[in-house]
Amino acid sequence: MKATQISGRLWVLRDAEGGLYNDIDTDMIFHNRYLHITALAQMGQYTLDNLKGWEDFARRAQAGDLIMAGRNFGSGSSRQQAVDCFQALGIAAIIAESFGAIYKRNAINSGLPLITLPRLSQYGEQFQTGDSLVVNFVTGEVLRNGVERFQAQPFSKVQLAIYEAGNLFEYGKVAEK
Amino acid sequence: MGKTMIQKLFAAHTKQGALGAPGAPVDPGDIIWLDLDVRTARDFGGANVVQNYCEHYGDTPVADPARTFFTFDLVVPPSNIPYANNQQICREWARTQGIKVYDVNAGIGSHVAIEEGLVRPGDTFVGTDSHLNILGAIGAFGQGMGDQDIAFAFKTGRTWFEVPPTMKVVLHGIPRKPCTARDLTLAILQRLGSDGALGRAIEFYGAAIEALDLAGRITLASQVTEMGGIIGFPISQTAHPPLNPALLPDPDADYIETLDLDVSNLEPLIACPPNPANVHPVREIAGKRIDSVFLGSCTNGRFEDFAAVAEIVKGQRIAAHVMATVVPATRRVYAQMLTSGVLETLFDAGFIVSNPGCGGCASGHLGMTGKGEVQISTSNRNFPGKQGAGQTHLASPVTAAWSALAGEITMPEVKV
Numbered sequence: 001m002k003a004t005q006i007s008g009r010l011w012v013l014r015d016a017e018g019g020l021y022n023d024i025d026t027d028m029i030f031h032n033r034y035l036h037i038t039a040l041a042q043m044g045q046y047t048l049d050n051l052k053g054w055e056d057f058a059r060r061a062q063a064g065d066l067i068m069a070g071r072n073f074g075s076g077s078s079r080q081q082a083v084d085c086f087q088a089l090g091i092a093a094i095i096a097e098s099f100g101a102i103y104k105r106n107a108i109n110s111g112l113p114l115i116t117l118p119r120l121s122q123y124g125e126q127f128q129t130g131d132s133l134v135v136n137f138v139t140g141e142v143l144r145n146g147v148e149r150f151q152a153q154p155f156s157k158v159q160l161a162i163y164e165a166g167n168l169f170e171y172g173k174v175a176e177k
Numbered sequence: 178m179g180k181t182m183i184q185k186l187f188a189a190h191t192k193q194g195a196l197g198a199p200g201a202p203v204d205p206g207d208i209i210w211l212d213l214d215v216r217t218a219r220d221f222g223g224a225n226v227v228q229n230y231c232e233h234y235g236d237t238p239v240a241d242p243a244r245t246f247f248t249f250d251l252v253v254p255p256s257n258i259p260y261a262n263n264q265q266i267c268r269e270w271a272r273t274q275g276i277k278v279y280d281v282n283a284g285i286g287s288h289v290a291i292e293e294g295l296v297r298p299g300d301t302f303v304g305t306d307s308h309l310n311i312l313g314a315i316g317a318f319g320q321g322m323g324d325q326d327i328a329f330a331f332k333t334g335r336t337w338f339e340v341p342p343t344m345k346v347v348l349h350g351i352p353r354k355p356c357t358a359r360d361l362t363l364a365i366l367q368r369l370g371s372d373g374a375l376g377r378a379i380e381f382y383g384a385a386i387e388a389l390d391l392a393g394r395i396t397l398a399s400q401v402t403e404m405g406g407i408i409g410f411p412i413s414q415t416a417h418p419p420l421n422p423a424l425l426p427d428p429d430a431d432y433i434e435t436l437d438l439d440v441s442n443l444e445p446l447i448a449c450p451p452n453p454a455n456v457h458p459v460r461e462i463a464g465k466r467i468d469s470v471f472l473g474s475c476t477n478g479r480f481e482d483f484a485a486v487a488e489i490v491k492g493q494r495i496a497a498h499v500m501a502t503v504v505p506a507t508r509r510v511y512a513q514m515l516t517s518g519v520l521e522t523l524f525d526a527g528f529i530v531s532n533p534g535c536g537g538c539a540s541g542h543l544g545m546t547g548k549g550e551v552q553i554s555t556s557n558r559n560f561p562g563k564q565g566a567g568q569t570h571l572a573s574p575v576t577a578a579w580s581a582l583a584g585e586i587t588m589p590e591v592k593v
Contacts, residue, residue: 009281023371023452025560032563036259039227050562072372072405078307080225080323101376101407103308106323158208158337168329169233 002164004138004155006113008092010131011061012124013054013069020070020124024051026082026103037080043081044088063090066133069095070121074103083107093135095142095152097121108159111166113137116153123150137163179427181343182410183378186318186424187211190301205342205433214300216330219286220249222305224263225324227270230331239324240334242275242493246295246303248286249279253534256542259543284507285475286318287311288395292509299421303330308475308557310401310408312562314394316420318408341378341407341427343431348383350441355484357587358393359477361385361553362400363446366440367456374406377433380426381411385440391417397478399557403453445589446573447553451561459576463588469552470501470581471530471544471564473536474573477555478506480513482574487519489578489589491525496584501528502541504536528581537564553580 013021017125028051030043037043048057067086073096074082083106086094093113107114115135127144134143140154155163165171180188180203188203190212205208218226239245247267255261264281271278281395283289287309290296302309305327312319322336330336352361365381379401384541389397394411401409412426460492472478472486483503495501503523505511511533512522520530529543537544538556546552546567555577559569570586579587 025452025558025564027560035221036224036263037259038228038263052561072375075371075405076307076558078305078321078323079222080325083323098372100405102321102323105326109323109329111324123458156208156339158339168325169229172329172333 002166004160005134005136006092006134007012007134008066009062010062010066010068010127010129010133011057012127012129013051013067016053020068020097021051022070023072023075024069025076026074026079027076029074029082030079030085035081037081040084040088043085045091047085058089061089061091064092066095066135067091068095068127070124070150071098073098073099078102078106079108080110083110085104087112097122110164111163112162112165115142117142117150118153178431179429181378181432182316182380182412182424182426183318183341183343183408183431185426186299186301187338187340189424203227203340206421207339207340208337209340210335210339211301211338212335213303213330215244215290215295215302216247216327216334217246217248217286217290217302217304218267218324218327219247219251219305220253220260220264220267221251222324222327223238223247223267226305226327226331227266229328231324233328234332239274239331240275243276244334245276245331247271247276247278248283248289249281250283250285251535251538253281253532253542253543255281255290275490282508282532284505284510285478285535287475288478290507291315292507298418299424303327303336307402308399310406311395311399311475313398313401313408313410314391315418316410316424320408320533334437341376343378343380343430344374345432346379346381346437347435347437348381348385349437349439351385352387352440354591356443356445357573357575357576358389358396358444360443361440362397363448363456363571364440364443365438366400366404366448366454368436369404371403371452371454372405374401374404376405376407378524379404379408379409379560381409386411387413389413390481392481395479396476400453403557445573445576448559450559450568450570453558453571459572459586459588462586465586466551466581466584467499467553468550468567469546470495470499470577471504471505471552471554471556472502472577473506474538474556475506475535476557477574478504478510480510480519483510483523484515484517484519484543485523486574486578489575490582491522493526493582494580495527499581501581502536503528504543505533507533553577554584575580
């Protein structure tokens with residue numbers, strides 16, 4: 001059984017004005033010039049390299065890190081690579097106010113934890129890159145620097161089931177029975 | 178309580194209600210196993226689907242080869258070796274599985290599916306194309322998915338899906354020329370923004386919807402992705418092919434939101450960089466010099482779109498400094514352009530007319546922009562880097578045609 005509570009160092013994706021980055025689309029996450037890549041190991045290096053101000057993210061991120069952004073993270077295309085590239089870097093979870101629908105599915109199917117913090121843009125300035133977060137997928141509790149608590153949406157039933165199985169394929173084997 | 182169209186369509190495609198609770202009703206928020214009438218992959222994502230399939234299912238057969246297809250439409254014919262390799266991986270695997278391939282000559286998969294009757298009103302259809310919700314234009318459920326989802330769908334013929342809530346968009350009045358279905362769509366996008374329909378289905382109503390032909394309904398349905406929506410159904414009594422009557426929404430269905438929009442005084446609109454929801458009246462930026470024009474894509478690549486352009490440019494030449502590219506959606510559209518004379522008119526006016534496909538979208542084969550290049554395009558997205566390094570402005574084929582002639586972004590006129 002995989003851990004349903006994780007902790008890690010936070011990256012807060014901010015735009016040029018300092019606000020949480022909204023509408024980060026799949027071309028900013030994993031640009032279409034790399035779409036021919038099918039091997040996970042090759043994907044990590046290109047993560048966010050088309051997102052202004054974050055081009056060098058792949059070199060700075062470490063396995064176990066968490067990411068935070070604003071509304072509609074992962075809008076745009078259906079490319080799985082926009083999820084896989086974070087898996088390749090070992091990113092432990094992505095936290096945002098909302099996610100693009102297809103992106104959300106792809107992440108759930110891959111077992112990449114997505115955490116939805118409703119109305120995050122109203123208090124997003126409280127979070128800083130380097131913060132230490134503890135996130136519980138079952139209760140939705142987010143603990144910042146061991147002090148402040150925030151309430152995220154708990155994993156949905158299917159999200160938790162697929163996450164615990166590992167991915168959609170493993171879940172399918174269980175669900176078929 | 179009555180049911181919306183998506184609720185009825187899903188209920189007709191599930192043997193099991195909420196996951197783990199067989200027989201539960203299909204209501205927004207429920208997660209169901211959805212039976213898929215058709216599952217597809219394209220040259221983008223296709224090789225990844227094959228890889229995932231082989232890794233998890235080995236050489237076992239797909240659930241039903243007759244309901245499984247490849248549609249190559251992005252880099253067609255391939256302009257680089259990685260894409261050529263990926264297409265060949267799909268072809269060879271399809272052969273072993275007995276799956277039909279609509280190859281690099283066919284055109285955009287979603288449009289091919291409608292034209293060839295692979296999908297009918299009321300069906301469910303998935304593939305690796307985020308604009309598959311275009312199929313909402315014929316009252317079918319289409320959904321773009323990642324390659325793990327599609328590999329799973331190839332094998333099992335089904336997928337899990339969360340039943341979305343439905344919002345109602347009611348249009349009042351009918352826009353006048355030179356406005357088109359694209360301007361109508363841009364007006365709705367302007368109102369909803371990039372996430373105004375996030376995670377929702379939309380039902381579109383009103384006289385302006387009834388007035389749309391299939392090409393117009395395709396334009397509208399394709400842009401629901403840009404509103405954040407799952408799928409949009411233009412509810413039209415006059416639609417051809419007709420909507421499945423058994424799936425029409427009930428009058429007392431439950432909607433999460435109703436949005437009224439008066440479009441009777443609509444004016445031509447344009448989406449400026451950096452995203453499709455950054456919509457402005459054309460008149461506000463009229464006069465901006467352009468370098469290139471792109472006509473096509475799954476949003477505006479129909480014969481009707483090109484015929485409208487031909488009517489405007491007939492007997493004239495586009496501005497000398499403008500590069501203008503036309504990419505028909507499918508082979509059938511191309512054939513119509515040939516036999517009707519539209520292709521010759523566009524050629525004589527100075528347009529490059531290419532083979533069918535997706536054009537410049539997603540680093541495709543034609544219509545990419547260079548740094549500093551200003552483009553007016555009828556395609557579906559203008560995110561930074563999406564169609565190259567330039568500045569892409571999204572507008573109707575009519576606005577693009579007038580702009581091509583003038584060499585600058587131009588308010589379209591009504592020809593008398």
